[in-house]
Amino acid sequence: MVSLTPRAERLLKALIEQYIAEGQPVGSRTLVKQAGLEFSPATVRNIMSDLEELGLIQSPHTSAGRVPTERGYRFFVNSLLAVKPTKAPDMASIEDRFLADQDPQQLIESMSGLLSQVTKLAGIVRVPRRADVGFLQLDFLALSPARVLVILVTQDGQVLNRVIHPKRPYSASELQQAANMFNGAYAGLSLDMVRRGLVEALRRDSEDMQQILRSAVEMAHQAFAGEAMSEAPLFVSGETNLLAFPELSNTEKLRRLLEAFTAKQDLLHLLDQSMVSQGVQIFIGAESGYEALESCSVVTAPYEVDGQIVGTVGVIGPTRMSYDHVISVVDVTARLLSGALSHSLSG
Amino acid sequence: MVSLTPRAERLLKALIEQYIAEGQPVGSRTLVKQAGLEFSPATVRNIMSDLEELGLIQSPHTSAGRVPTERGYRFFVNSLLAVKPTKAPDMASIEDRFLADQDPQQLIESMSGLLSQVTKLAGIVRVPRRADVGFLQLDFLALSPARVLVILVTQDGQVLNRVIHPKRPYSASELQQAANMFNGAYAGLSLDMVRRGLVEALRRDSEDMQQILRSAVEMAHQAFAGEAMSEAPLFVSGETNLLAFPELSNTEKLRRLLEAFTAKQDLLHLLDQSMVSQGVQIFIGAESGYEALESCSVVTAPYEVDGQIVGTVGVIGPTRMSYDHVISVVDVTARLLSGALSHSLSG
DNA sequence: ATTAGCACTCCCGCGGTCCGAGTGCCAGGG
DNA sequence: CCCTGGCACTCGGACCGCGGGAGTGCTAAT
Structure with a gap:
């Protein structure tokens, strides 16, 4: 890590803050x-020259002011940044969201909207991997003779459902019985284990299985064995906020960025990365490793249920974002979400 | 309606087709x-002059070619357009989507993605109003002593769920009994009627109601009486496709358009409008009545279940879109969706 | 009625100039 | 020795004028 004179640090800090505020090269x-x-000013120029040699700032062209490089932002964030507490009105918006007594899944999904609204950037949220959560129970419900609605409930209150067309009609009591047996057999396992159990059970010949349980297994497999149980959901909100930044609105970058939002693949990897360690994480520009996120920064924080990290919230914006505010907003949101989830699930 | 000489019609048609293809004023x-x-060319100029007087075309400036006006597009669509059947590969993409045997709700939601993918425009879908669908059954499921998961199933296979915190703990059998009574009392009504019934039941003093049913009503009300049951969902996909059109990428228009997508209010009205009549409907530019849709056209078609219109699919793009292709794609998608829904619900 | 010709208009791209902002360097002063 | 004022220099952006090209409208001729 580079070390600077206090004066140079002070200057760099002022420069970056100014640039974040105005978006123009600063002279x-x-x-x-x-x-x-x-x-x-002459002294400042000399110091700036040093900072440029260190690769912390650069000038777009000869007679323009200086602009922070990614290294500059990194140094700024690591050493210079004083995180500001979330402003009261923002704090109020955030807390309001947690007051509404809604189900956990919806609460989590709403986080991306909340973050985008408060930070004026794009908000993202990685919802818990379904495969890891515990299986609570399953129900079969006859919609018509040929259609059965399969409802799967997890221990954290998520509900998955799908309509299937069973091979033969079942009566309501048969379905009830099948569900009861199924629930008895698989209670308490994780969804992932349930899924593997299903595949396993179908591969073994069914002779050693009661017919009714076999039916249940077949239907459950038909409904949930596919990607439905392991899909990796990710929500993005407030993409339009990014249109306001001139450095992104040059269409080509913007286009790639928005496409990365809909493809979700890269974002997903990034958020998974950020799930391994606690606290706020910041990816500046190329640090994320994805070209589409060039000249963007991502600020994330994992949230947890009962001490276990299960997902991530965060924002995406131009590298020129107000890290001091954004960090605290993301942090407090993740904390409150963790609290709300742990409370609502065990309370 | 204006009437033109055959030659003028032919010319207008050629001009609009050329402009749709190239996006440049045509001389x-x-x-x-x-x-x-x-x-x-001189003759063409004379005819063009006439068309301009009629308000069907205009020139951006003196020495540019001509561009269709909204009236021009309208005349084109009404009188000149020969709808082309959907191309085979597009048809294949569409049919593929209907082969996957998924639940109706998901199928409907996926239509916006399908349409955006095939037309390279933004796809929209208005899902059925929940208030109108029939109530099938309701379940209470204890997640923990203090938390109850309420699951509501509609006759078309939609599942709504929400976690509530009841006033006192209930045992599993109490919950079961409550659900049974509730289902008996409200079976077959529309969700809207159920909701009104709930409010009504709570207003009457509870003495004339069995205690256990009263508990069920309270819990159901807590879970679903809010906007959850009457919310009006609308899905938009492929917004990024619109970035490719230079006439929209001027940022200000684009921004307003994308904001209209997230606000959804205006779009919703527009789609509701298009639910009153059958078949493909086309709103060109200002015809939609919403400023954000200026210089955009919307092509919609309602879909139905058992002869009853329940929702709308469509696309949004610049007025300069290939109406001949888009119309048939939207049409065939709506038809296939109607077929798939009617089949899967009654099959 | 159609067409060729022609003058006209306007956009667009090009090169040139000017101005301001900002730099780098140097010499003088604390 | 470090800071500072001064100065020459560079570069981008705005402005201007010009010419070419595309397209039109009009008119006269067929």
């Missing part, structure tokens, strides 16, 4: 005026 | 060449 004169520095 | 010379007309 020595404006920097002196704006930051109230007690030395002259 | 007399290129028009003659491209459309293989047997008269000279």
Whole structure:
């Protein structure tokens, strides 16, 4: 890690803050005026020259001011940044969202909207991997003779459902019985284990299985063995907020970015990465490793249920974002979400 | 309705087709060449002059070619357009989507993605209003002593669910009994009627109601009486496709358009409008009545279940879209969706 | 009635100029 | 020795004028 004189640090900090605020390359004169520095523009120029040699700032062209590089932002975030507490009105918006007494799944999904609204950036949320949550119970419900609605409930209150067309009609009591047996057989396992159990059970010949349980297994398999149980959902909101940033609105970058949002693949990897460690994480520009996120930063924080990390919330915006505010908003949102989930699930 | 000479019609048709294909103002010379007309550019200019007086075309400035006006598109769509059958590969994509045996709700929601993918425009889908569908059954499921999962199933296989915190703990058998009584009391009504019934039942003093049913009503009310039952969902996909059109990418229009997509209010009204009559409907530019849709056209078609219109699918794109292809794609999608829904629900 | 010709208009791209902002460097002063 | 004022330099952006090209409208001739 580079080390700077206190003065240089102070200057870099002022420069980055100014650039974040205005979005324009900042020159020595404006920097002196704006930051109230007690030395002259010429001195500032010398220091800037040093900072440029260190790769912390650069100038777009000869006679423009300086702009932070990704390294500059990184240094800024690591060493210079004073995270500001979330502003009261923002805090109020966030807390309001947690007051509404809704089911956990919806609460989690609403986080992306909340974050985008408060930060004026794009909000993202990675919902818990279904495969890991516990199986609670399953129900078969006859919609018509040929159609059965399969409802699967997890221990954290998620509900998955799907309509299937069984091979033969079943009576309501048969279905009830089948569900009871199924629930008895698979209670308490994780969804992933249930799914593997289903595949296993179907491969073995069915002779050693009661006919009614076999029917249940078949129907459950038909409904949920596919990707439905292991799909990896990710929600993005407020993409339009990004249109407001001129550095992104040059269409080509924007297009790639929005396509990355709909493809979700890359984002998913990134968010999974951020699930391994606790606390707020920040990916600046190329650090994310995805081209589509060039000149963007991602700020994430995992949330947990009963001490176990299950998902991530965060925001995506231009590298030029107000890290000091964004970080605290993401952090507090993740914390409150963790609290709300743990409370509502065990309360 | 204006009437034109056959020659003028032919010319207008060629001009609009050319403009749709290229997106550039088209002049007399290129028009003659491209459309293989047997008269000279000068004649074309005279006719164009007439068309301009009629308000069907206009020129952006003196020495540019001509561009269709909204009236021009309208006339084109009404009188000149020969709808082309959906191309085989597109047809294949569409049919593929209906082969996957999934639940109706998901199938409907996937239509917006399908349409955006096939037409390279933004796809929209209005899902059925929940208030109108029939109530099938309701279940209470204890997640923990303090939390009850309420699952509501409609006759068309939709599942709504929400976690509530009842006033006192209930045993599993109490919950079962409550659900049974509730289902007996409200079976067959529409969701809207159920909701009104709930409010009514709570307002009456509870003495004339069995205690256990009263508990069920309270819990059901807690879970679903809010907007959950009457919310009006609308799905939009492929917004990024619109970035490819230069006439929209001027940022300000695009921004408003995308905001209209997230606000959904205006779109919803528009789609509700299109539910009153059968078949494909086309709103060109200002015809939609919403400023955000300026210089955009919307092509919609309602879909039905058992002869009853329940929702709408469609696309949104620039007024300069290939109506001939888009119309047939939207039409066939709506038809196939109607077929799939009627089949899967009664089959 | 159609067409060829022609003058006209306007957009667009090009090169040139000017101006301002900002830099780098140097010499002088605390 | 470090800071600072001064100065020459560079570069981008706005402005301007010009010419070419595309397209039109009009008119006269067929």
